Structure formats: C-alpha cells, structure tokens
Amino acid sequence: xxxxxxxxxxxxxxxxxxxxxxxxxxxxxxxxxxxxxxxxxxxxxxxxxxxxxxxxxxxxxxxxxxxxxxxxxxxxxxxxxxxxxxxxxxxxxxxxxxxxxxxxxxxxxxxxxxxxxxxxxxxxxxxxxxxxxxxxxxxxxxxxxxxxxxxxxxxxxxxxxxxxxxxxxxxxxxxxxxxxxxxxxxxxxxxxxxxxxxxxxxxxxxxxxxxxxxxxxxxxxxxxxxxxxxxxxxxxxxxxxxxxxxxxxxxxxxxxxxxxxxxxxxxxxxxxxxxxxxxxxxxxxxxxxxxxxxxxxxxxxxxxxxxxxxxxxxxxxxxxxxxxxxxxxxxxxxxxxxxxxxxxxxxxxxxxxxxxxxxxxxxxxxxxxxxxxxxxxxxxxxxxxxxxxxxxxxxxxxxxxxxxxxxxxxxxxxxxxxxxxxxxxxxxxxxxxxxxxxxxxxxxxxxxxxxxxxxxxxxxxxxxxxxxxxxxxx
Amino acid sequence: xxxxxxxxxxxxxxxxxxxxxxxxxxxxxxxxxxxxxxxxxxxxxxxxxxxxxxxxxxxxxxxxxxxxxxxxxxxxxxxxxxxxxxxxxxxxxxxxxxxxxxxxxxxxxxxxxxxxxxxxxxxxxxxxxxxxxxxxxxxxxxxxxxxxxxxxxxxxxxxxxxxxxxxxxxxxxxxxxxxxxxxxxxxxxxxxxxxxxxxxxxxxxxxxxxxxxxxxxxxxxxxxxxxxxxxxxxxxxxxxxxxxxxxxxxxxxxxxxxxxxxxxxxxxxxxxxxxxxxxxxxxxxxxxxxxxxxxxxxxxxxxxxxxxxxxxxxxxxxxxxxxxxxxxxxxxxxxxxxxxxxxxxxxxxxxxxxxxxxxxxxxxxxxxxxxxxxxxxxxxxxxxxxxxxxxxxxxxxxxxxxxxxxxxxxxxxxxxxxxxxxxxxxxxxxxxxxxxxxxxxxxxxxxxxxxxxxxxxxxxxxxxxxxxxxxxxx
Numbered sequence: 001x002x003x004x005x006x007x008x009x010x011x012x013x014x015x016x017x018x019x020x021x022x023x024x025x026x027x028x029x030x031x032x033x034x035x036x037x038x039x040x041x042x043x044x045x046x047x048x049x050x051x052x053x054x055x056x057x058x059x060x061x062x063x064x065x066x067x068x069x070x071x072x073x074x075x076x077x078x079x080x081x082x083x084x085x086x087x088x089x090x091x092x093x094x095x096x097x098x099x100x101x102x103x104x105x106x107x108x109x110x111x112x113x114x115x116x117x118x119x120x121x122x123x124x125x126x127x128x129x130x131x132x133x134x135x136x137x138x139x140x141x142x143x144x145x146x147x148x149x150x151x152x153x154x155x156x157x158x159x160x161x162x163x164x165x166x167x168x169x170x171x172x173x174x175x176x177x178x179x180x181x182x183x184x185x186x187x188x189x190x191x192x193x194x195x196x197x198x199x200x201x202x203x204x205x206x207x208x209x210x211x212x213x214x215x216x217x218x219x220x221x222x223x224x225x226x227x228x229x230x231x232x233x234x235x236x237x238x239x240x241x242x243x244x245x246x247x248x249x250x251x252x253x254x255x256x257x258x259x260x261x262x263x264x265x266x267x268x269x270x271x272x273x274x275x276x277x278x279x280x281x282x283x284x285x286x287x288x289x290x291x292x293x294x295x296x297x298x299x300x301x302x303x304x305x306x307x308x309x310x311x312x313x314x315x316x317x318x319x320x321x322x323x324x325x326x327x328x329x330x331x332x333x334x335x336x337x338x339x340x341x342x343x344x345x346x347x348x349x350x351x352x353x354x355x356x357x358x359x360x361x362x363x364x365x366x367x368x369x370x371x372x373x374x375x376x377x378x379x380x381x382x383x384x385x386x387x388x389x390x391x392x393x394x395x396x397x398x399x400x401x402x403x404x405x406x407x408x409x410x411x412x413x414x415x416x417x418x419x420x421x422x423x424x425x426x427x428x429x430x431x432x433x434x435x436x437x438x439x440x441x442x443x444x445x446x447x448x449x450x451x452x453x454x455x456x457x458x459x460x461x462x463x464x465x466x467x468x469x470x471x472x473x474x
Numbered sequence: 475x476x477x478x479x480x481x482x483x484x485x486x487x488x489x490x491x492x493x494x495x496x497x498x499x500x501x502x503x504x505x506x507x508x509x510x511x512x513x514x515x516x517x518x519x520x521x522x523x524x525x526x527x528x529x530x531x532x533x534x535x536x537x538x539x540x541x542x543x544x545x546x547x548x549x550x551x552x553x554x555x556x557x558x559x560x561x562x563x564x565x566x567x568x569x570x571x572x573x574x575x576x577x578x579x580x581x582x583x584x585x586x587x588x589x590x591x592x593x594x595x596x597x598x599x600x601x602x603x604x605x606x607x608x609x610x611x612x613x614x615x616x617x618x619x620x621x622x623x624x625x626x627x628x629x630x631x632x633x634x635x636x637x638x639x640x641x642x643x644x645x646x647x648x649x650x651x652x653x654x655x656x657x658x659x660x661x662x663x664x665x666x667x668x669x670x671x672x673x674x675x676x677x678x679x680x681x682x683x684x685x686x687x688x689x690x691x692x693x694x695x696x697x698x699x700x701x702x703x704x705x706x707x708x709x710x711x712x713x714x715x716x717x718x719x720x721x722x723x724x725x726x727x728x729x730x731x732x733x734x735x736x737x738x739x740x741x742x743x744x745x746x747x748x749x750x751x752x753x754x755x756x757x758x759x760x761x762x763x764x765x766x767x768x769x770x771x772x773x774x775x776x777x778x779x780x781x782x783x784x785x786x787x788x789x790x791x792x793x794x795x796x797x798x799x800x801x802x803x804x805x806x807x808x809x810x811x812x813x814x815x816x817x818x819x820x821x822x823x824x825x826x827x828x829x830x831x832x833x834x835x836x837x838x839x840x841x842x843x844x845x846x847x848x849x850x851x852x853x854x855x856x857x858x859x860x861x862x863x864x865x866x867x868x869x870x871x872x873x874x875x876x877x878x879x880x881x882x883x884x885x886x887x888x889x890x891x892x893x894x895x896x897x898x899x900x901x902x903x904x905x906x907x908x909x910x911x912x913x914x915x916x917x918x919x920x921x922x923x924x925x926x927x928x929x930x931x932x933x934x935x936x937x938x939x940x941x942x943x944x945x946x947x948x
Contacts, residue, residue, distance in 0.1 A: 044647050044796045054714055054845025055646045055837070154644070160797040162644025169643075170628070170636025172529045173518050173817030240528055305782055305803065322518045323634040323814035326804035329779065330797060340797035343647030351835045361825045361835075363529070371528025 026059030027350040030098035030123075032066045032089045032114055033105030034073045037128055037155070040335030041102060041342045042076060052343065056350040060343070066092040093118040100349050102342060103127040112136045119143045119151070126345040128155025128338050134229035137236070137243035141364040151364055152348060155341030157230045158183050158314040160330035162344065167237040167318065168366040174320025176238040178278040180473055183230040185312035185332040186221035187253050187273040189213045191261075191297075192310045195270065200258045213312055223252035224273065224295040231275030234316070235293050239279050239375055240367030244293065247377035251296035260466055263390060263421055263436055269299035270307040274471060279375075290376035292383050299388050299470040306473060317473055325474070381445030386416070386470035388438055389447075391454060392463040395423060395431035403460055404435045411450045414440040432462055438470065500533035501824040504572035504597075506540045506563045506588055507579030508547045511602055511629070514809030515576060515816045516550060526817065530824040534817070540566040567592040574823050576816060577601040586610045593617045593625070600819040602629025602812050608703035611710070611717035615838040625838055626822060629815030631704045632657050632788040634804035636818065641711040641792065642840040648794025650712040652752040654947055657704040659786035659806040660695035661727050661747040663687045665735075665771075666784045669744065674732045687786055697726035698747065698769040705749030708790070709767050713753050713849055714841030718767065721851035725770035734940055737864060737895055737910055743773035744781040748945060753849070764850035766857050773862050773944040780947060791947055799948070855919030860890070860944035862912055863921075865928060866937040869897060869905035877934055878909045885924050888914040906936055912944065 031038050053059045064084040067073035093101055093114045101118040105111055111132050118125050144151045154164045182188050193204035208214035220226050232245040253273055264271050278292040300307050309315040314332030319325045331337040393400040416438045423432040451465050505512050527533045538558040541547035551557055567575055567588045575592040579585055585606050592599050607627055618625045628638045656662050667678035682688035694700050706719040727747055738745050752766040774781050783789040788806030793799045805811040867874040890912045897906040925939050
C-alpha cells in the first residue's frame with residue numbers, strides 16, 4: 001500500500017514518532033456508474049494511491065463496480081484485478097464486502113433507491129449528485145443519521161472547490177450572513193462570451209454547445225435549475241435548515257439581452273448568474289423574517305473579485321460575522337475536478353475510526369439535527385436588493401426621464417443614478433432611447449409594480465422594460 | 475446550551491430523526507493570553523454560542539484564562555462567571571478541568587513550553603501562532619502524535635480562510651503541484667499603495683504604519699519572515715514533509731523600487747510578495763530533485779485573479795493534478811477573522827468522539843507520520859522561473875539592447891520580450907534609459923550570473939540592474 005518511493009517510511013525527522021503502527025485494512029469502495037465522474041474517480045484513486053493512502057492512513061480500493069454497459073466498464077477498468085463487475089446497482093449498494101458506496105450514476109429516481117439501500121445496509125455513501133440531494137436530501141440524511149453512516153457530497157457543489165467543507169467545518173465560528181456563488185459553469189461561459197464578443201444569448205449558447213460546455217438540451221443549466229440545486233445545499237449548510245429546493249426562486253439567463261450586458265458594463269457592472277442565500281442577522285433576533293434562496297442573473301460591480309471569474313469557472317463568496325467576506329474559486333465541472341471531491345470524501349470516511357463511531361462527527365447539513373430549524377424562505381417579492389432598470393422609449397421623447405422618476409418616487413423606490421442611453425435598439429427600425437436606472441435597495445414586488453405601471457403609461461415604452469437585480473456583495 | 479430561539483428543536487422536517495440524544499458535556503477551554511486573538515475568540519464564542527453548539531453537537535466554554543495583566547483580562551471577560559483567571563500560563567496548560575488549551579500569547583520561547591506542557595497533560599491545543607509552528611512544529615506535532623492529542627492551527631495561515639483544512643482535507647485526492655499565496659497583509663497593503671499612488675517603499679510603509687497595518691518595527695512583515703512561516707506550513711501540508719523553515723529562501727520588499735512597480739504594470743504585470751511551494755511531479759518519479767520553498771516579490775499577470783487581491787487581503791492558490799487551480803481568499807489578519815479560525819478548530823475538537831480516539835483523524839501535516847518524507851528543499855539557485863530584468867543604462871547608448879541580449883544568450887537565458895523604457899531614473903540627474911527584459915524559464919543562479927557580468931561591462935550600467943522573478947500561476 002505504501003510502495004511509492006516518495007512515501008516510504010522516512011528516518012531522520014527530528015522527534016517524529018516512528019514506532020510501527022498496525023495499518024488498518026483498506027477502505028473497500030463499491031461504485032455505481034463509471035461514466036464521467038466514476039472513471040475520473042477510478043483514475044485518480046489509482047494514479048495517486050500512495051499519496052492518498054499516506055493522507056488517509058489506509059488504502060482506498062474499489063472492489064465492486066456496477067455499470068449499465070459492463071463491457072465498456074471493463075474497458076475503463078483495463079484489466080484491473082480484484083474488482084467485481086455487475087450490471088446490478090443494488091448488488092453493489094448491498095455488497096457485504098463494501099464499506100462505502102460511491103453513487104456516480106446521476107438522476108434522482110433510481111439513485112435514491114440505491115443510496116437508501118446502501119444506507120440501510122450500513123454503508124457510507126459518497127455522491128456528487130446535487131439533484132438527488134436537493135430533492136431527496138432530507139430523507140437521505142435522516143436515514144443516514146439514524147443508521148449512523150455518513151453521506152458525503154463535496155462534489156455536489158462547485159466540484160473542485162471544497163466549499164461544503166469550508167461551510168460545514170471551516171467557518172463554524174460564524175453566523176453566516178450570506179452566500180453568493182457563480183455555481184454553474186455553462187451559464188458563466190455563455191455570459192462571458194456575451195460580454196467579450198457582444199453576442200446575444202442564442203449565439204453564445206451555440207458556441208457553448210459547439211465547444212461541449214452546454215448540452216444539446218441546455219435547459220437544466222440555462223434556466224437556473226442546476227444552480228438552484230447547489231444554492232439549496234449551500235443555504236442548508238449556512239443556516240442550519242433542511243434542504244428546501246421547492247421553495248427556491250429560480251430564474252435563468254435565457255431572456256438576457258445583449259444590450260443589457262453592454263449597458264451594465266457601461267455602468268461599471270457585469271452580469272453573472274448568481275445563486276444566493278441570505279439571512280438578515282439583525283432581524284433574525286425577533287420575529288424571524290426567513291431566509292432568501294434565489295437564483296437569477298444579477299449585476300455585480302466590475303471591480304469585484306467575483307466579476308473576474310470568467311469562462312466555465314466557479315466561485316463562491318461567503319460572508320460571516322467573524323471572518324468577513326471570503327471567496328473560494330476553482331473548476332466547476334469535469335471528470336477529475338469532480339473526482340478530486342469524491343476522493344476527498346472517501347479520505348474523510350477512511351480517516352474515521354474503523355468502528356465507525358465517529359461517522360457523524362460532521363453533521364450532514366453542518367448543524368446537528370436537534371439544532372436545525374425549518375426556516376421560512378422569503379417569497380421573492382419581499383426580497384430587498386438594488387435594481388437595474390432599462391426602459392426603452394421612443395427617441396426624442398423629452399419627458400421620459402421625468403416620467404420614470406416620478407413613477408419610482410410614487411412607489412417609494414429611491415434612485416441612486418439615472419441616465420439616458422441612446423439606441424440603437426436590439427431590434428426594429430425606429431430609433432429608441434433607453435432610460436437606465438440604478439435604484440437603492442427596494443422590495444422586489446414594489447419594483448415589479450412600478451414596471452407594470454410604466455408599461456401602461458400611454459406611448460412611453462416601445463419595448464418591454466427590463467429589470468435585473470444588483471448585488472454589491474460587500 | 476441550546477437556548478437560542480433559532481436553534482430550538484424543530485418539528486415538521488420530514489423524516490428527520492428526532493429522538494432525544496444525550497448531549498455530551500461542553501468542551502472546556504483554557505486560554506493563554508487574551509489580547510487580539512484571545513479577546514476575539516472570547517467574543518465570538520459568546521456571541522455565536524448557540525450556532526456554534528448547534529454545529530459542534532456540544533457547548534464550548536472557556537473555563538480558565540491566563541493573562542499577564544489579570545485586571546485587564548477581567549475587564550475583557552466583563553464579569554463572566556465560571557472563568558478562572560490567573561497570571562500563570564502553566565496553570566492553564568495543566569489545568570485538570572480543561573480539555574483544550576488555546577495558545578493565544580504569541581512568541582516562540584515560552585509558548586513552546588506551555589504547548590508542550592499542555593500536550594504532556596493530555597490536552598488538545600489550538601493555536602494561530604505560525605512562528606511557533608514553523609520553528610518548533612516538528613517537535614510539537616511529534617509530541618501530540620505520541621500523546622494522542624490534536625494540535626490545530628487553522629489560524630496560523632491566512633486567518634479567515636480555511637486553507638489548512640482545504641489542503642489537509644479538501645484536496646487529499648491530489649498530488650499538489652504548487653501552492654502560491656499572498657499571505658502577508660502588511661506587505662500587500664504596501665504594494666497596493668505603491669502601485670495605486672506611485673509611492674516609493676518608504677512612503678507606502680509610512681502610510682501603512684499610520685493606519686495600523688504595519689508595526690513600528692515592520693521587519694518581520696516587510697522582510698518576508700512572517701510569510702515564510704506560513705509558506706513553510708503550506709509546503710509541509712502540500713507535500714507531506716516536515717516543517718523546514720530554516721531551509722526557506724526569504725526575500726522581502728524593502729528593496730523594491732517604484733520604477734519597477736511602474737515598469738511591471740506597463741508590461742502587463744503586478745508585483746506581489748508571494749509565498750511559494752512547488753514540487754515537480756514528473757521529476758519526482760526518479761531521483762528526487764526536491765521541492766521549492768521561497769518567499770520573494772514576483773511579477774504576476776495583471777489579469778490573473780491573484781493580481782486583483784489588494785490591500786491587506788490574503789489569497790492562496792493551490793494547483794493539484796486532479797482539481798486544477800483553486801483559490802482561497804479572505805482577510806489575513808484581525809481579531810475576529812483570527813477567532814473564526816480558532817473557534818473552527820475548537821469545533822473540530824468538540825466534534826471528535828468524547829473519548830478522544832479519533833483525535834488524530836486528520837494528521838497534523840496532512841500525511842500520517844509514516845508516510846511523510848523529509849524532502850530536500852532546492853537551493854534557490856537551482857529554482858527555475860521566468861524573470862524580469864531592468865538594466866539602467868546611459869540614455870543614448872545605442873548598443874545597450876544588443877549588449878544585454880548577447881550576455882543573456884551567452885549564458886543560455888532565453889528572452890521572451892525585450893524593450894527600451896525611457897527614464898527618468900528613480901534618482902539622479904543624468905538621463906537614464908532602462909533595458910527591460912522578460913525571460914523564459916531559467917535557473918536562478920544563471921540569471922544572477924548574467925547580471926553580475928552585465929555590471930562589469932565598461933560604461934554600461936549606470937545603476938545596479940534589477941531582477942525580479944515572474945510567476946504565471948497557471
């Protein structure tokens with residue numbers, strides 16, 4: 001197990017205990033699925049086995065693999081000995097010779113069955129399946145808690161970045177104020193293309209698809225669903241609440257226009273698809289107003305570090321009351337970046353006492369079950385942010401600025417800056433000007449109401465006005 | 475213990491186990507020193523006690539404090555009951571009613587005695603004292619290993635950022651290629667001032683001192699010693715080697731000239747004080763060429779995320795073979811940011827089984843002792859990087875570019891770009907031009923040798939030529 005020359009027992013380190021210790025037997029892993037995530041995990045475990053064993057204190061060995069296509073799986077395993085191959089996932093989930101099950105199949109239906117079966121048979125589980133945990137997490141974590149096993153899921157959020165560990169273990173001193181992340185690489189790639197090359201959404205999506213950054217059916221990514229799965233897990237760990245994906249507010253980037261990307265840039269902002277979870281610490285002391293859980297495109301200051309996160313990269317900001325703002329950055333997808341998280345979870349399991357008594361050392365959702373609270377999730381209308389508005393008006397309409405100002409003022413929406421941006425419009429022949437507004441913080445529903453009424457002002461709007469939220473992330 | 479209304483037992487979470495579990499007794503903490511770090515720890519533990527207990531699964535209570543000035547300590551504790559106050563650190567280190575000792579006194583001499591005494595008495599230790607661990611870490615970790623207790627030190631590197639946890643636990647799947655960090659806030663504040671305001675080092679240092687970012691005697695920070703302590707700990711955790719501070723190459727920023735900050739900017743770079751640890755994975759397979767452990771100012775590409783880390787903030791980049799490049803960012807100093815790390819370490823200890831069997835779940839330096847190797851640290855002369863050179867020559871000396879090129883070529887130093895930068899010089903009256911060179915990768919000693927010989931060319935250099943290393947961080 002320790003046959004790498006670089007990890008052979010050393011001598012001559014002053015004072016280091018050298019007494020030979022009986023090495024515990026290797027951790028035996030069963031894997032369901034050997035596609036992108038599974039094959040990466042296999043590869044990394046083999047390539048770095050000595051370094052991994054040196055850190056874990058014991059070897060980590062894959063002893064059983066379930067795959068739909070057994071022949072293809074055999075090709076990946078490339079003649080490795082001692083690995084049982086099957087097309088029956090339940091065989092692996094319940095295998096008597098397996099300590100931990102890696103669920104690398106994806107999806108939410110059968111994967112739920114397999115994971116629950118593994119837990120029922122006393123196996124630890126490692127998965128990078130955010131959809132599974134965002135939808136069935138409460139059931140799965142409760143079962144694991146009751147059975148005394150761990151369900152580890154570092155790879156479920158921003159794969160290469162140990163953000164689950166940071167939230168669950170690194171920042172435990174803090175009351176978390178907010179978490180904000182670029183947690184979907186596909187949309188960030190598209191937004192980067194739109195900005196750098198002035199493309200509209202459809203063209204940028206086409207490039208992303210051609211380059212393999214977006215799937216043929218991109219809706220899961222571009223409509224914000226994938227980011228909402230991850231934001232749900234971040235919120236649960238930040239605030240000590242169950243996973244509440246069904247209450248998340250989810251908007252994607254499909255409706256985003258090139259002109260708004262350009263106008264945002266002109267105002268000193270960039271547009272990013274953010275996953276946000278926020279809790280007001282002050283209000284929280286009295287009647288609890290709930291937390292915010294939302295995914296939507298937002299303007300962020302161009303000088304902010306998060307605005308520099310381009311292409312398919314991910315980054316998560318966490319603000320705590322003691323640590324201040326911290327940021328975590330890395331690849332958000334890919335075979336080996338995901339394997340990096342899956343294997344780290346395996347090392348965590350391997351490092352636990354062999355008798356498993358410390359299996360729930362770190363609670364699944366950061367807080368121990370008795371300390372969790374089913375916090376209400378605010379309706380999006382009650383969420384207060386700054387806003388960017390663009391109101392397209394007929395060129396030369398002299399009172400446009402005044403009319404927009406007046407309507408905002410009437411509803412108590414305070415303006416931080418307002419300016420006229422001369423067309424051309426995104427489409428159409430007639431000359432169009434755009435009234436651009438940056439507001440101070442205002443409730444979402446109130447700003448929506450102003451927009452509705454602006455649309456009803458006779459002869460004002462020549463196209464639908466646009467509203468995007470602004471996050472200063474301070 | 476769980477009397478915060480936000481953390482009261484919840485009902486109605488589907489499927490969550492609700493059986494009342496006997497809560498283990500609180501973790502009892504003794505603290506040595508109650509200055510910046512200690513008072514922050516006290517404050518955070520009190521303010522967030524419910525959230526912390528909800529995460530840890532048990533309360534965390536400070537039961538004894540040692541301080542040089544007991545009256546001042548009493549003022550900090552502000553009448554808190556149940557805390558024993560003493561002016562004898564050994565009393566706390568060996569206190570029968572204490573499970574964990576927080577060493578918040580600083581320094582390396584007496585702190586070493588107290589920490590070793592605590593370990594000998596079976597206490598876990600938490601410290602943010604990087605000097606102590608960089609100098610005495612091997613002795614301290616060996617003692618802790620032998621006694622079966624944990625010495626936790628998240629606060630010793632880039633305080634608010636859980637980078638020790640990321641390296642020891644989050645990235646355990648990887649062979650780490652390199653770690654590079656802005657890990658001293660004082661010098662980063664000074665470098666930011668030099669760039670933004672065109673100040674020379676002395677003026678920027680003066681501002682840093684006036685604002686409290688630098689001490690009256692700033693040598694520990696500006697000469698790179700503090701960063702080298704932290705880089706030493708990062709290297710040990712990245713590569714599985716003992717702490718080898720005495721072998722680190724350490725250069726500070728005292729000699730940095732304003733003209734080089736400006737020239738770097740003109741070439742598309744920024745100058746940062748980097749702490750670097752690097753290991754060549756390929757070479758490592760055969761005869762081991764050793765690792766690099768060095769602190770020095772370096773040019774980094776202005777568009778790189780690390781170049782955007784300004785003021786007193788810290789950031790650490792880690793490149794692993796599976797995860798790729800990841801980055802961790804946050805405050806690098808301050809009372810509560812440090813407390814954030816100290817308390818997270820206490821939660822880690824509290825989460826271990828009460829019988830302490832899992833105390834060394836995570837090895838002190840990432841790798842278990844038997845898997846560590848006392849890797850050689852390369853002499854700086856053998857380290858290969860790109861280089862920035864500035865050769866000040868008399869204005870109008872027509873062959874200056876050719877002479878510089880020729881000397882570089884003769885020693886096999888390949889040039890990537892070379893240009894003439896017209897003075898004025900940093901000082902003096904005579905007109906000076908500057909030959910600016912960016913080289914490809916070359917051994918440090920070879921570039922030094924070229925500079926020596928350039929100085930000997932008759933009538934060429936009118937001031938000492940300058941050499942800075944360049945790191946692309948890809």
